[in-house]
Amino acid sequence: MSDLFTQAVFIAMVASGVRLAVPLLIASLGEMFGQRSGVLNLGVDGIMLLGAFSGYYAVLRSGSVWYGLAFGTIIGLLLGIVSAVIAVTLKAEQGISGIGVYLFGLGMSDLLFQKLVGTPVPISSFPKVQLPLLSEIPLLGGMLFRHSLVVYLAFVAVPVSMWVLNRTTFGLNIRAVGQNPESADSLGVSVARVRYATVIIGGTLAGTAGAALAIDLGIFQQNLTNAAGFIAIALVYFGAWRPLGVMAGALLYGLVNAVVLQMKTLGIIPLAWSDIAAMVPAIITILALVVVAQRFRPPAALTTPFSRGT
Amino acid sequence: MTVTPTGKGGNMRKPRFAWLAMLAALALVAAACGDDDGGGDGTNGDDPFRIAIVAPSASNDLAFSQSIVDAVNLIAQERGNVTVQVTDGMFVVEDAAAAIRGYAEDGVDLVLAHGSQYGGSLQEIAPDFPDTAFAWGTAADTFDLPNVFSYEAASDEGGYVMGVMAAALSESGIIGVVGPIEVGDAKLYVDGFGVGVLAEDPGATVNINYIGSFSDVALASEAAQSHLAAGADILTGTAQMVVGAIGVASQNGLPWFGTQANQTSLAPDIVVASQVYHWEVVLREIIANIEGGTVGGEIYEINLANGGLVIEFNDGFDLSDDVRAKADAAIDGIKSGSISTGQ
Numbered sequence: 155m156s157d158l159f160t161q162a163v164f165i166a167m168v169a170s171g172v173r174l175a176v177p178l179l180i181a182s183l184g185e186m187f188g189q190r191s192g193v194l195n196l197g198v199d200g201i202m203l204l205g206a207f208s209g210y211y212a213v214l215r216s217g218s219v220w221y222g223l224a225f226g227t228i229i230g231l232l233l234g235i236v237s238a239v240i241a242v243t244l245k246a247e248q249g250i251s252g253i254g255v256y257l258f259g260l261g262m263s264d265l266l267f268q269k270l271v272g273t274p275v276p277i278s279s280f281p282k283v284q285l286p287l288l289s290e291i292p293l294l295g296g297m298l299f300r301h302s303l304v305v306y307l308a309f310v311a312v313p314v315s316m317w318v319l320n321r322t323t324f325g326l327n328i329r330a331v332g333q334n335p336e337s338a339d340s341l342g343v344s345v346a347r348v349r350y351a352t353v354i355i356g357g358t359l360a361g362t363a364g365a366a367l368a369i370d371l372g373i374f375q376q377n378l379t380n381a382a383g384f385i386a387i388a389l390v391y392f393g394a395w396r397p398l399g400v401m402a403g404a405l406l407y408g409l410v411n412a413v414v415l416q417m418k419t420l421g422i423i424p425l426a427w428s429d430i431a432a433m434v435p436a437i438i439t440i441l442a443l444v445v446v447a448q449r450f451r452p453p454a455a456l457t458t459p460f461s462r463g464t
Numbered sequence: 465m466t467v468t469p470t471g472k473g474g475n476m477r478k479p480r481f482a483w484l485a486m487l488a489a490l491a492l493v494a495a496a497c498g499d500d501d502g503g504g505d506g507t508n509g510d511d512p513f514r515i516a517i518v519a520p521s522a523s524n525d526l527a528f529s530q531s532i533v534d535a536v537n538l539i540a541q542e543r544g545n546v547t548v549q550v551t552d553g554m555f556v557v558e559d560a561a562a563a564i565r566g567y568a569e570d571g572v573d574l575v576l577a578h579g580s581q582y583g584g585s586l587q588e589i590a591p592d593f594p595d596t597a598f599a600w601g602t603a604a605d606t607f608d609l610p611n612v613f614s615y616e617a618a619s620d621e622g623g624y625v626m627g628v629m630a631a632a633l634s635e636s637g638i639i640g641v642v643g644p645i646e647v648g649d650a651k652l653y654v655d656g657f658g659v660g661v662l663a664e665d666p667g668a669t670v671n672i673n674y675i676g677s678f679s680d681v682a683l684a685s686e687a688a689q690s691h692l693a694a695g696a697d698i699l700t701g702t703a704q705m706v707v708g709a710i711g712v713a714s715q716n717g718l719p720w721f722g723t724q725a726n727q728t729s730l731a732p733d734i735v736v737a738s739q740v741y742h743w744e745v746v747l748r749e750i751i752a753n754i755e756g757g758t759v760g761g762e763i764y765e766i767n768l769a770n771g772g773l774v775i776e777f778n779d780g781f782d783l784s785d786d787v788r789a790k791a792d793a794a795i796d797g798i799k800s801g802s803i804s805t806g807q
Binding site (some may be wrong): 157 | 646676679685686705708
């Protein structure tokens, strides 16, 4: 057990948890905007998968990780528009249509990979950026400030999301539309426009999250996200629809995974317990969800389509 | 049918259901677009021999699924007049079961259920199609069903050879292993690897991390990072998610030992060698049995001695003659039976 707390292992373990949290954090923040306005998008994982493949393929062709990230983000944006059309304009049942988007992303990303690439080919990963001064702080520097630029941007997105939600007219409209769309509508807020915006933000960030994952790993493979999009949706509930809560949930999930991995590597968790230990992050998330569900209520209009006069 | 939550006034909303139906149809088409490749041409007039593969990951995963697809395509080339159908990406067992049943109903001559996780499904499906031959791997159990063959890889043998080389190359004496779930050929490989390391260097440490998933590439990558933090200077791993771990090895310049398929193309500078599965060795016997009227009941194994397992070295890796000689000696010893892998 003492091996776990040597400086090198501890730094690496926390850094690992941060890396694991980042795709979840980006996707969760986007999904949070949609849910705060009343739209549940269960298609996050499918959008992440198409963002992942798009990002991977763009890097493979261009050699630029930033083109890849941008391309995956744009694909996410387009799928966000599709999701918004389905959920807002067509008023489809959100759970069912989200699963449709997920299946589409799962199948299409694999199909495109098979047809355009075939056998996996490694690509470049994001370069590490050591933040001046901060990266030199003992312990913390190694854990938090020697990551890629995408990691820093993901965490910067948290206060930005808080500001947008709590300090802007757009944020006020989002909250109003999610709580009581009829009242918001009567005050002249376009419910459809707000929901379009939030679902597109969600799709865009899901595409970014997928691309960030693939480029960070330097590879694409069928079902690369391994259901991370669904975990991201759960983390929105975990975080009680608040950016800080979402960040806490993503970090908890990533860190628990990292601790379990390191304990297995060091033999602290015996081999016979490996499979059970692998379930620990999911179990902790479920327990936390139960606690949160008892203390916080989701946006009142979540999953409810809006039609004026109904 | 779904109704709107605010369903007052009986609004006509058929168009949105039409859109939803279109999306669902598109999704199903995309999701169903596995590789159903016709590997054989089957055009010489006789009924072709039809082989179907149901595999858990992509047919070009440079690992488990690719090993069987490559072998069946080779058989098709050798024999001619063979039709090959592949349904890959069946990581959901229920989907795989539907595919297995579908091929059986379609009259395929040999259905390969290529995943130890498919055993329960096969046990239910096979009795419904007594004239169809099924083969299940990697496993050593036919459930006493007369129309089920099983096949497995003695991957502990290649694992042992890799372990000997890893121990000889390691300077820190710490070697990291990334595994999926402790079952099947993955467990055999990891166990054999550990025995090989300790045979070469009894003082070495082999850190083993079964991540609990065959498909989580990100977790495999972080498992490899955890090995680095623990001081490992050599890495290996098995199953299709190890592409993530290979990336970490490549970024850090650490030697990597592969298994199931030749993984050199993923990291030409650091892959030392790969244990490659040649399932065609047992497929030839299975097909001969089927053509002789026996559609199951036999258990097969590929190993170093029968040529089903081959250690393919990467010419791009500067392996010393001394280490290569140790590997060759281990291969010879296992073939002759003078070396035990502990299984």
